[in-house]
Amino acid sequence: MLIGAHVSTAGGLTKAVERGTELGCDAIQIFNQSPRMWRPTAYTDGDFAEFRDAIGGSALAAVTIHAVYLINGASREREIRAKSIASLTHALRVGDGIGAEGVVLHAGARKGEPLAASMKRAAKAIAAALAESEVCAVLLENTAGTQGPLGRDFDELARLLELLDRDRRVGICLDSCHLLASGYEIRTPEALDLVLAEFDAKVGLERLRCLHLNDSQIPLGGNRDRHANLGAGEIGERGLAVFLSEPRFEELPVLIETGGEDGAPVAEDIEHARRLREQGLAARRKTP
Ligand SMILES: [Zn+2]
Ligand SMILES: [Zn+2]
Secondary structure, eight states, X not given: OEEEEEOOOTTOHHHHHHHHHHHTOSEEEEESSOTTOSOOOOOOHHHHHHHHHHHHTSSOOEXXXXXXXXXXXXOSOHHHHHHHHHHHHHHHHHHHHHTOSEEEEOOOBXXXXXXXXXXXXXXXXXXXXXXXXXXXXXXEEOOOOSSOBSOSSHHHHHHHXXXXXXXXXXXXXXXHHHHHHTTOOOSSHHHHHHHHHHHHHHTOGGGXXXXXXXXXXXXXXXXXXXXXXXXXXXXXXXXXXXXXXXXXXXXXXXXXXXXXXXXSOOHHHHHHHHHHHHHHHHHHHHOO
């Protein structure tokens, strides 16, 4: 398991490698630009080469990119859709440039529009961005919330995959906080096992490429997206220990997005996750 965190790229892409290394990460996630603005950060091939050198010489084994929050290919507004495609394309090209595992994406939001048509628009936008980039994967993240975010459950993720013709460049990122908030009980090995069986049946475990590790301020099925620091939410230390010791997650990057005192993960959060994983593994050994 590659335990890591979301880190800032302030000062340049290679700064993210330095920050991840300082935190003791095995993997990092970055934004390819400011996540609340459309304006892309212009990177050169030199920036990409420098990043690849830096990460190649570091202990970090993987990097993912989180796409801009504004992206909504499901929107009925043509301008928003065009901006969304351009922004996702840019993120995928950065991913191609730096050798990222994928671009994590919230597929879109209905905002009151009918589900089926929204899904079709979102998939079309994602397909357009894939066509304009080389190899970097899109990792659809499971979501939670009240604005009609697409991908709230495995049926919706499966449907999106289908609309994308099961393109090999489309994978999934599961966020522990969003799972719980969307009604998936993941806090015991038995419950998580059932959830993963459902995921495998509907989506396919081979599509799972990355995990987000966040605790949740919102209880099971509360359907809002409010992260909590590890152990300080509804999943709790025991639940997180279960998640972190899941055998089928063994090969994946597991990225902490919320931590520290001001929201950004710190070294203690990484250490905390490693301890919880050890506790989870020990508990599973005791009750085979
Ligand atoms: Zn997430
Ligand atoms: Zn979230």
